Amino acid sequence: MPDQNKQGLFSRLTAILAYRPPKRNTFVLPELKDEDSYRVTPADREEMDYGEQEDGRETGEGKGKSKKKPVRAAEWSRVRSDKKESGGRQDEPAKISPDIKVSLAVIKREFHVPQNIDVVIREFKLAGEVDACIVFLDGMADRNTINDFILRQIMSPVPFANYRGGCRMEYIAGSVLAVNQTQKLDQYKDVVLQVLMGVTAIFIDGCDTCLAVETRGFEKRSIEKPATEAVVRGAQEAFTENLKTNVTQIRRIIKNKNLIHETVIVGRGTNSLISILYIRGIANPAAVREVKRRVKSIETDMILASGMLEELIEDSPWMIIPQVLTTERPDRTASHLMEGKVAIINEGSPFAIVVPVTFHSLLQSPEDYFIRWQYGTLTRLIRTLAFFMALLLPGLYIAMTNYHQEMIPTDLLESIARNREVVPFPTIVEVLMMEISFELIREAGIRVPGIIGTTMGIIGALILGQAAVAANIVSPILIIIVAVTGLGNFAIPNYSLAYGVRVLRFFFIAMGGVLGFFGISAGMVMAAAAALSMKSFGVPFLSPAWPKGTGPDQIIRYPVWLDEERPDTVNPLNKRKQAEIARGWTRGEPPEGKRE
Amino acid sequence: MLKEGQIGVFEASAITTIMIASNVFFTSGWSIADRLGPAAWYGILLSACTALGGFYILFLLLQRFQGQGLVPVYEAAFGRPAGGLLLLLTASLFLFNGAMITREFVEAGKVYFYPLTPPSLMIVFFLLAVVTLLHCGLEVIVRSAALFAWPLLTALLAIFFFAGPLYSASHLFPILGPGPVKTLTTGLMRSSMFGEVIVLAVFVNALQGAGHFKKAGVTALVFSGALITLSAIFYTLAFPYPVAAENTIPLLALTRVIEYGRFFQRFDSIFLFAWSIVAMLAVAVNLYAALSIYCRVFRIDDHRALLPSLAVLVFSLAILLPDISSIAFIYVNLMRQHGWLIGFGLPLLALLAAVVRGKKGGPAGA
Numbered sequence: 001m002p003d004q005n006k007q008g009l010f011s012r013l014t015a016i017l018a019y020r021p022p023k024r025n026t027f028v029l030p031e032l033k034d035e036d037s038y039r040v041t042p043a044d045r046e047e048m049d050y051g052e053q054e055d056g057r058e059t060g061e062g063k064g065k066s067k068k069k070p071v072r073a074a075e076w077s078r079v080r081s082d083k084k085e086s087g088g089r090q091d092e093p094a095k096i097s098p099d100i101k102v103s104l105a106v107i108k109r110e111f112h113v114p115q116n117i118d119v120v121i122r123e124f125k126l127a128g129e130v131d132a133c134i135v136f137l138d139g140m141a142d143r144n145t146i147n148d149f150i151l152r153q154i155m156s157p158v159p160f161a162n163y164r165g166g167c168r169m170e171y172i173a174g175s176v177l178a179v180n181q182t183q184k185l186d187q188y189k190d191v192v193l194q195v196l197m198g199v200t201a202i203f204i205d206g207c208d209t210c211l212a213v214e215t216r217g218f219e220k221r222s223i224e225k226p227a228t229e230a231v232v233r234g235a236q237e238a239f240t241e242n243l244k245t246n247v248t249q250i251r252r253i254i255k256n257k258n259l260i261h262e263t264v265i266v267g268r269g270t271n272s273l274i275s276i277l278y279i280r281g282i283a284n285p286a287a288v289r290e291v292k293r294r295v296k297s298i299e300t301d302m303i304l305a306s307g308m309l310e311e312l313i314e315d316s317p318w319m320i321i322p323q324v325l326t327t328e329r330p331d332r333t334a335s336h337l338m339e340g341k342v343a344i345i346n347e348g349s350p351f352a353i354v355v356p357v358t359f360h361s362l363l364q365s366p367e368d369y370f371i372r373w374q375y376g377t378l379t380r381l382i383r384t385l386a387f388f389m390a391l392l393l394p395g396l397y398i399a400m401t402n403y404h405q406e407m408i409p410t411d412l413l414e415s416i417a418r419n420r421e422v423v424p425f426p427t428i429v430e431v432l433m434m435e436i437s438f439e440l441i442r443e444a445g446i447r448v449p450g451i452i453g454t455t456m457g458i459i460g461a462l463i464l465g466q467a468a469v470a471a472n473i474v475s476p477i478l479i480i481i482v483a484v485t486g487l488g489n490f491a492i493p494n495y496s497l498a499y500g501v502r503v504l505r506f507f508f509i510a511m512g513g514v515l516g517f518f519g520i521s522a523g524m525v526m527a528a529a530a531a532l533s534m535k536s537f538g539v540p541f542l543s544p545a546w547p548k549g550t551g552p553d554q555i556i557r558y559p560v561w562l563d564e565e566r567p568d569t570v571n572p573l574n575k576r577k578q579a580e581i582a583r584g585w586t587r588g589e590p591p592e593g594k595r596e
Numbered sequence: 597m598l599k600e601g602q603i604g605v606f607e608a609s610a611i612t613t614i615m616i617a618s619n620v621f622f623t624s625g626w627s628i629a630d631r632l633g634p635a636a637w638y639g640i641l642l643s644a645c646t647a648l649g650g651f652y653i654l655f656l657l658l659q660r661f662q663g664q665g666l667v668p669v670y671e672a673a674f675g676r677p678a679g680g681l682l683l684l685l686t687a688s689l690f691l692f693n694g695a696m697i698t699r700e701f702v703e704a705g706k707v708y709f710y711p712l713t714p715p716s717l718m719i720v721f722f723l724l725a726v727v728t729l730l731h732c733g734l735e736v737i738v739r740s741a742a743l744f745a746w747p748l749l750t751a752l753l754a755i756f757f758f759a760g761p762l763y764s765a766s767h768l769f770p771i772l773g774p775g776p777v778k779t780l781t782t783g784l785m786r787s788s789m790f791g792e793v794i795v796l797a798v799f800v801n802a803l804q805g806a807g808h809f810k811k812a813g814v815t816a817l818v819f820s821g822a823l824i825t826l827s828a829i830f831y832t833l834a835f836p837y838p839v840a841a842e843n844t845i846p847l848l849a850l851t852r853v854i855e856y857g858r859f860f861q862r863f864d865s866i867f868l869f870a871w872s873i874v875a876m877l878a879v880a881v882n883l884y885a886a887l888s889i890y891c892r893v894f895r896i897d898d899h900r901a902l903l904p905s906l907a908v909l910v911f912s913l914a915i916l917l918p919d920i921s922s923i924a925f926i927y928v929n930l931m932r933q934h935g936w937l938i939g940f941g942l943p944l945l946a947l948l949a950a951v952v953r954g955k956k957g958g959p960a961g962a
Contacts, residue, residue, distance in 0.1 A: 403709065404865035409858060515713065515721055517865055518705060521872035522725040525740065529725075532739045533732040542743070 096186050100131050100205035103188075107135055107203075110192050119195075124151070127160040130168065131205040135191070140198035142217025149178050150200060150213060169207045181214035196271055220245065226328050228495050233370040238328045239350040243273055246345050246352070249330035250277060254337060258282075264292065266309075269301035273347040274309065277333075282340045284571045287356060290537055291342045306351040309344065310496075313355075315535045320503050322496040323536040325354040325361055332366045340572030342537075356537035358544070358569055360554045363387060365493040368557050376557035383491055384555060390488035390501045394431050395512030395520050397481045401427045403516030419475040428513040430474045434482045435509070437464055439502070442486075461486075543569045598891050598899060600802040601735040605812045608796060608803055611741035611881050612816035613823070614748070615792045618878035620827040620847055621871050622700050623924050628828065631782050633837040635773025637828040642783030644821030647790030650940030651813050654797055657947045659806050661957035666797040667892040672955045673946040680893050682942055686794070687889040689931075689938045693792070694882035695913035696927040698722055701875040703920040704845055709868060719914055722876065723907050729880040730887065730903055734802060737880050744873050751870040752823065755847065756830045758854045758863070763833035788931065789824070790817055791939020795885045844920070883910065 097103055104121065111119040118138045126132040132154070136146060153159050159176040173182045185191050186209045191201045198216035223245065226238035239246045247261055258280040266274050274295050278288050294313040303309050306326055314323045327333055328351050333343050336354040344353040363383055368376035400408055401416065408416065423430060441464065445457030465479045485505070492498040504527065511519035534541035544554065544567070561582040566572040581587060589595070632639045661669045666686070671679035702718045710718065729737050773779055793813050800809050831846045834853070843849035848864055848871075855861040883906060887899045896902070917923050950956070 400865075404868075406862045407865040409861070411858070515718065516709070517868040518709070518718070518872050519721060521869050522721050522876065524869075525725040525873060525876050526728045528740050528743055529728045529732045529736050532736045532743065540739075542739070 094187055094189070096188060096191070096203075096208050096210050098206050098208040100133065100203050103203045103210070104133060106188050107191070107201075110188065111135075111195075122151070124155055126154055126168065126172075126204055127157040127163075128155070129157075133203050134200050135195055135203070136200040136215065137195055137198060140196075140218050141200050141215040145179065145215045145217060146200055150202070150215070153177060154202070167207060167209075168204050169202075169209050169211050172202070172204075173211055177211075177213060179213050179215070183212045184209045185212050186210070193265070193271060197273070216244075223249070229327060229329050229332070229366065229493065231365070231367040231370060234366050235329070235331050237330060239330060239333075239345070239352060241348050241350055243275055243345060243347045246330070246350075247275055247277070250334050250337070250343070253331055253334040254279070259337070262292070264295050266295060266298045267300060267302045270303065272303045274303070275343075275345040275347075277337060277343040277345070279337050279340070282338065282566070282572050282574050283342055284340060284573060287340075287537055287570065288342055291344065291355060295344065303346060304348060306344075306346045306349040306353050309346050309349075310353055313344075313353075315537065316533075319530060319534055321359075321500040321531065321534070321541075322362070322494075323355075323357065323534055323541060325357040325494065326351045326496060327354065328352075329366055335366070335369070336361075338577070339566045340570045340574075356539040356570055358536065358539065358567075359531065359542050360544075362494040362497045363492070369560075373557050373559040377555075380555055380557055383493065386488040386491035387501065388488075390485055390492065390498075391505055392508055392520065393481055393485045393488070394435060394505060395508035395523075396517075397478070397512075398427050398431055398509060399512035399516040399520055402513065416475070416477055419477060422472040423475050425473070427478075428509070430478055431481075431509055434465075434468070434474055434478055435485075435506070437468075438482055438486055539569050598888060598897065599733075600799060600888070601733065602804060603735060603738045603799065603802045605803075605808050605815070607738040607742045608799070608808070608812035609815040609819065610745040611738045611877065612793055612796055612812065613820045614741050614745065614874055615795060615878050615881050616790055616816065616820035617823045618697065618874045619789050620752075620824050621845070621874050622697070622704070623844055623920075623927075627924070628782070628786060630841045631774070632779055633773045633840070634768050634770060634832055635779045636832060637825050639773075639779045639783040639786065640789075640825045640828050641821065642780065643786040643789055644817060644825070646784055646787035647793065647821070647940070648814070648817055650787060650791070650936065650943075651793055651817060653940060653947060654794060654943040655806070655810050655813070657943050657950070658797060658800060658809060660947070660950055661955075662806060663801070664957055665800045665892070666794070667889060668957070669797075669950075670942075670946055672957055673950040673953070682946075683889050683893050686938055686942065687886040687893075689935065690795070690882045690886035690889070691910070692913070692931070694726075694879045694886065695910045696923060696931070697875055697879050697882070698726075698910060699914040699917060700920070700923050700927065701872070702914070703923060704848070705868075707920065708845075708848060708864070716911075716915060719911055722872075722879070723911060725876050726880045726883065726910075727903055727907050729876070730884055730906075731900060733899075734799060734884060734888075737877070737884055741877050741881070744877065748870050748874060749823075751867070752827070755851050755854070755863070755867065756826065758856070759830060759834055759850050762853055763830070764836075765833065767833050767836050768829075785933050785936070788933060788935030788939060790820065791935045792882075793817055794939045794943070795881060797943070798885045798888050844924075879910075 093102065093106055097106075104123075107113070107121065113119050113121060118140075119135065120138050121133055121135050123131070123133040134146065134150065153176050154172060160171075162175070163171050169184060173184070183194075185194065185201070191210050191212065194212045195201050198218060199212045200215040202211040202213060204211075220242040221240050223237050223240055225236045229238075237249060239249065251259065251261075256279060260278055260280050262276045264274045264276065265271050276288070276291055276295065278291075291313075295309075298309075298312050300312065303312070310322065310324050310326065311317045316323060325336070327336075330352075333352045333354060337343055341354050341356065344355070345351075346353075364380065365383070368380060371379075401420075405413060420427070425433070438461070441457055441460040444460070445453045447453070448456050461483075465474075465483075468474045469476050469479060489498050489501055492501060507527075508520055508523050511523035513519075515522070531542055532540070561578075564578050564580065564582070565575050566577050568575070628636045628639060657669060657673075658664070661672060664672075667679075667683055670683050673679065674682060698719060699715075702715045702722065705718060706713065706715055729740060793816060796803065796809055796813050796816070800806070803809050803812060827847060831840060831850055834850055835843065835846075840846070848867065851864045851867040852862065854863050884899075887902060887906060890896070890902070891899050917926065
């Protein structure tokens with residue numbers, strides 16, 4: 001034992017000093033031989049081995065072979081010829097086979113059953129006689145509907161007492177199921193897609209179609225107050241992540257048979273539903289067609305939010321200013337639809353995208369229409385002023401203090417000079433420090449949850465500002481400049497536009513710092529050129545102001561009774577939105593005996 | 597072919613007005629005040645009326661070649677080689693104008709606002725904005741002009757208004773100034789100031805017809821004539837002749853003397869905004885006209901490919917002259933006196949040539 005201890009000590013010492021290769025190999029992600037080919041041919045990707053359990057057995061290492069259930073040769077040939085006709089993959093039947101075993105095999109293979117544990121395939125005897133099964137996704141479909149209104153009815157022989165032969169699927173849809181929506185499908189790919197959406201698919205042996213039954217019933221957030229577009233006098237409802245709820249909210253406002261709702265599936269990986277809404281007879285058909293063309297042409301793996309969709313469909317995604325309007329308010333979406341615009345809602349996003357839009361519409365708030373027109377006009381003017389302040393104020397301050405001191409009144413100049421005397425940095429460094437600090441506070445305030453975030457923002461700004469002045473890092477007037485700029489930015493009603501202004505502000509700070517008012521003028525010309533060259537779905541971004549066009553209700557909020565026409569910029573089919581005399585009562589006389 | 601899009605009468609009038617009226621922001625005003633004194637304002641009116649006559653000749657020429665721009669018209673009237681040469685001469689005028697306005701602006705900026713800034717840096721930033729406009733094309737240039745037209749007009753009228761307390765009617769006398777003969781000859785020669793209206797003939801295809809061309813041209817001449825006359829009147833009212841003749845940039849001088857108590861004074865820096873934007877737009881449209889003619893003469897489809905070389909050329913031309921007095925001499929005295937030969941003389945010559953050679957044309961080409 002003492003020898004062993006001695007050896008042990010020696011070996012431990014050796015271990016410290018000498019190199020020893022690691023006992024266990026670490027994992028290294030291997031490079032694919034031809035990465036691109038896996039991207040373009042999903043079939044190859046599917047054939048790759050994921051080391052999953054298939055039929056209760058390990059598939060082993062290397063290129064795995066997927067196990068298929070045996071199918072009769074004649075049936076396999078028929079399915080194969082069907083697939084060839086439809087131009088699909090040769091090893092995958094396209095049309096639904098009347099043999100339920102084939103259908104089960106296809107569905108299991110498509111959904112990777114049994115590895116994929118959410119897919120439920122319930123096999124049973126229809127009316128106690130015929131082989132049948134239902135397929136649904138656990139969690140996406142409502143179990144109560146399936147149990148009480150599908151399984152209970154189709155498993156019992158009682159509802160089939162009046163069945164006199166013919167297609168069982170037709171009979172079930174017409175006489176057995178007590179559910180509100182059913183659809184007959186004859187392609188496997190449609191079945192797969194519907195099941196992924198939460199629909200339940202019913203297969204019956206001997207039927208070459210499948211019945212898709214509406215059973216969507218997943219958890220969702222309830223309707224809440226708008227977080228970024230709060231108003232005082234308007235509705236207090238915002239969109240949710242659920243597409244149906246969002247469309248219903250719009251339909252509750254526009255009870256019009258011409259409100260058309262179409263859906264497009266986008267995202268090869270996520271199969272996200274994109275809703276396109278417009279009012280037939282008002283929206284310009286060319287605009288609607290263009291929206292559909294752009295949305296349908298998207299080829300991407302996933303679209304998780306309206307922001308991603310926005311970038312994929314807007315005219316100039318390189319520009320800083322957005323060319324679409326995003327809103328979380330159903331009433332605002334509805335009002336734009338009534339003006340002849342098109343709304344696009346992305347599944348899973350509580351925001352609607354409205355197109356085409358102009359710069360003016362980004363500066364408008366729904367509140368403008370909920371208060372008297374005079375107040376609405378005043379708030380719009382304030383907002384326009386806020387926009388320019390948020391954009392230019394720090395740049396102008398730098399330009400004035402560095403290059404154009406003569407235009408500052410002497411008393412004010414003295415005050416600024418006195419305060420700046422103790423600050424060791426040039427003005428531009430001062431401004432950049434404060435602007436970056438402000439951006440930091442704002443970003444941190446958003447990330448910190450709940451009320452703490454807001455409090456931290458306010459306290460942070462106060463303490464930081466006060467401390468910076470006390471430490472002679474910045475001058476007090478700069479705190480005022482940055483604070484007013486921040487307020488101006490918050491007054492911009494569109495979140496994306498406000499972001500754009502934040503970015504552009506740094507550009508104007510740089511231009512003002514380099515060449516004063518002349519630099520800012522050059523920046524203004526460049527920004528104007530960019531804005532004037534932008535279009536939103538064919539509509540010049542700065543119209544109707546430039547190029548000139550008719551259309552009231554831009555900066556001045558027209559009185560409701562004078563706001564007679566829809567915006568000319570979107571070329572609506574029906575231009576007039578109300579009668580020439582909207583207040584019909586002004587034409588008539590009060591009843592006899594009620595006159596003054 | 598160059599794609600110039602479509603422009604409206606308002607936009608076309610705005611850009612031409614800005615192009616012509618940009619003279620009031622520079623040394624031209626001083627030159628005419630120096631020559632005509634109290635008679636400057638009606639000397640300018642005389643120039644504007646002469647220019648209207650010159651524009652009528654241009655209109656007749658374009659009416660003869662319905663639906664065609666200046667390039668095919670000159671090529672039809674003079675033949676392609678001679679027409680091409682004359683067109684390149686016209687393009688050179690626009691190019692020279694652009695380069696000279698750039699240098700004039702930079703020199704004046706250096707004298708009044710940026711004494712320590714190297715002129716080359718100012719030219720680079722100036723050209724950055726101009727090239728952005730040129731890159732975006734004619735539609736964006738004219739829409740920028742329409743966008744800034746009202747703020748610029750407001751700024752100009754505000755200067756005239758706020759300088760009110762300085763006005764003295766006695767400064768308008770002697771009303772005949774240096775005498776009717778000198779006023780008449782200077783007024784006629786100074787119609788060159790309005791010769792830039794020829795730019796509309798270059799863009800006539802974007803203007804949708806001769807009717808719109810006429811409307812835009814007349815509006816631009818009347819507006820710019822009124823603005824330049826007004827500025828001459830107010831400048832004369834504010835300064836007596838001996839003082840007026842000393843100010844290099846009259847409008848800037850007018851802005852600097854505005855004073856309303858201790859707080860409201862020295863508005864000249866705000867004036868810099870209007871001044872810079874007008875200069876950038878004027879240079880952009882001059883250079884675009886030069887590019888447009890050049891591209892059409894040499895059948896080049898996209899003007900964007902020429903922008904880097906154009907920027908270098910303009911920079912070189914602008915930096916070539918040694919100082920502001922050389923600019924005043926060459927640009928103001930030479931170009932402003934004889935520019936009408938290209939603005940109105942060549943169209944008259946083309947009209948005569950077309951009549952003599954029996955050339956006419958429709959939209960399909962002569």
